[in-house]
Amino acid sequence: MTTEIIDYIKEAVRFRLINASGSDEVMDFPIFDFSADDAEFSKFVTENNFQIFEILILLLSMLPYIAPGFLTSILSEYFPDGSEFPEFGGVKGKHYRGIIPTGETAIFIVVGDNYRARNHIISIFNENHPFHQKSILSLGNVPVSEPKISGTLLLDIEYIELFVYGSVSKPKLSQDFPAQLLETEMVWEDLVLQDKTLDEVNNVLVWMDHNDTLLNDFNMKDKIKPGYKVMFFGAPGVGKTLTASLMGKHTGKDVYRIDLSLVISKYIGETEKNLSHLFNKARNKDWILFFDEADAIFGKRTGVRDAHDKYANQEVSFLLQRIELHDGLVILASNYRSNIDKAFTRRFQSIIEFESPGIPERLKLWTKYIPDAFVDESLDLVTISEKYEVTGANIVNIVQFACLQVLAAGDDKLTNEILITAIQREFLKEGRMV
Template sequence: MTTELIDYIKQAVRFRLAEVSGSDETIDFPTFDFANDDSEFSKFVTENNFQIYEILILLLAMLPYIAPGFLTSILSEYFPEGSDFPEFGGVKGKQYRGILPTGETAIFIVVGTNYRARNFIISIFNEEHAFAKKSILRLSDVPEGEPKISGTLLLDFEYVELFVYGSISKPKLSQNFPAELLETQLEWDDLVLNEKTLKEVNNVLVWMEHNNTLLNDFNMVDKIKPGYKVMFFGAPGVGKTLTASLMGKHTGKDVYRIDLSLVISKYIGETEKNLSNLFNKAKNKDWILFFDEADAIFGKRTGVRDAHDKYANQEVSYLLQRIESHSGLVILASNYRSNIDKAFTRRFQSIIDFESPGIPERLELWQKYIPEAFMSEEINLQELSETYEVTGANIVNIVQYACLQVLAEGGTQLTNEILENAIRREFIKEGRMV
């Protein structure tokens, strides 16, 4: 946020207070060329084609962050006797010692005492305005019986970061945001899947690339449901999470894995609240939402025997509703298709089975994951691929263990014997027969 922008909103506040306070001071309403200003704020309001009254409201919401003492001092300047001026609005926070601007403050600064224009400004805080649709700004809740417009101006903190610091930090896993960013150092070419599975994954990428064109350029917005819902099925270690990560990296989108242990609550209504917070945060962000081990909430339903079953079904219904209305890509993953209720699978545009890798896929995985420096003529990867049924995750563990053992003995050359010993160790860990 530039000094010029701060001066602009300060001048606008001074203009309005001088107008109503009886001051002899002559102050002109400020002007500013937002189109030629290179600050993130000016770029944002120009790209969204916001008008002056909308820009003033956004800048008012920014004042507690960029000039915390200004509203208090300016009111004292124009009303030194401390007389109450309810038209100005504003409230005191619990810890914040300055004045927090409210919807009433916005009305006063934008239209002053022009009460005929008041309803127009109030309409800006309706659900149909871009502030609400894009989750930019809203009014805080107010006690029952008080006007909604007396709520404080709440600017989404991501926009506060963008306007003040020039960039938005990625949300961290917490109780308020039960998801973690999935990242990988691998590239799309490192993904090893059988041809059938890879074809289905590529179909999802086609949606990601062309869906907006289909909706907007061919008038399909009212005919096609928003978003895309996919289910990944497959045993542990076959690449479901890696595929989701690489889909995000390949398309330049952030992938967030939802931690269902932080979402599901034993308290009635809390699960829905947690899900609501998550989807509200993801709205308009173009994220990929990845629900791992989705059978924890989408498992086969039983009859309603008690209140707990009733509310559990309500939680599932609410999650389905939010998933269906979400405009982005949602991926649900489960180890076994039989764990998911068939009534849920019908809601998804795509269901992708991640089969355990066959011999060609296992050979490619061995070749990709064994470092070139550790390869030797004694390794027969074709034989290993044909003999041992392992997943990509198994191979990663096997190669890591084998390479560490070789390094511990002062060498760098792997052999079939060393790898087979590592395979036996991996099988024993999983309770499998060699």
């Protein structure tokens, strides 16, 4: 945020207070050419074609962050007794000692005492305006007995970071944001799946690459539902999470894995609230949402035996609605297809089975994961691939253990004997017969 922009909003506030206080000062309303400025804020309002009244409201919402004491000092300058001028609005925070601007503050700065224009400004805060649709700015909650417009101006934290610091940090896993960014050092060529599974995954990538063109260039927005919903099912360790991570990396999109332990609540209405906040946060972000072990929350609805069943089914119905309206890619992963409610599966564009790797896939995985420096001439990966049915996750664990044993022995070669011992250990860990 440049000093010129900060000075502009300060002058706009001063202009209104001069006129409202009856001061003898003479001042014209300030002018600033945002289209000629290269600050992130200026780029944003120019790209979105925001009008001056919308720009003023955005700047007002930022004042507590860029000029914390300004509103308090300038109001005291023109109205030493602030109670004489309730039209200015504003509230005091619990910890913030300055004035926090409200919707009333925005109306005053934008239109002054022009009451005919007041309703137009109020309409900016309804659901049809881009401020709401793009989750940019909203009004804080107020008691039932008070006007909604007296709520504080709440600018989304990501826009605050963008406008003030020039970049947006990735949201972190927390109670307020029950999702974690999935990242991997692997690349698309490292993904080993059976051909039919990889073909289906590639079909999802086709949607990611070309859906916007289909919707926008061929007038299909009214005919095709937004977003894409896909289900991954298969045993643990067969590549569901890795595939989701690589899909994001391959297309340049962030993948967030939903932490269901932070989403599900025993209190009525809290689960819906948590997920509603998540979907609102993901809206217009072009994220991929990945629900791992999704049957924990998207499972089959039950017969209604008591109040708990009733509200559990309401949660499922709510989730179904939010997923259906979400305009991005949503991936639900489960160990078993039958665990997911059929009301959800009917709405999936794709259902992809991740089978355990066959012999050719196991051989590729062994070859990829064992470092070349450890490969002994006697190592027979073909026979090992044919004899031992393991998943990709098993192979990672086995190779790590085996290579550490080699290093601990002061050697640098991985033999059949060491590798088979590591395989047997992995089988015993899972309770499987060797």
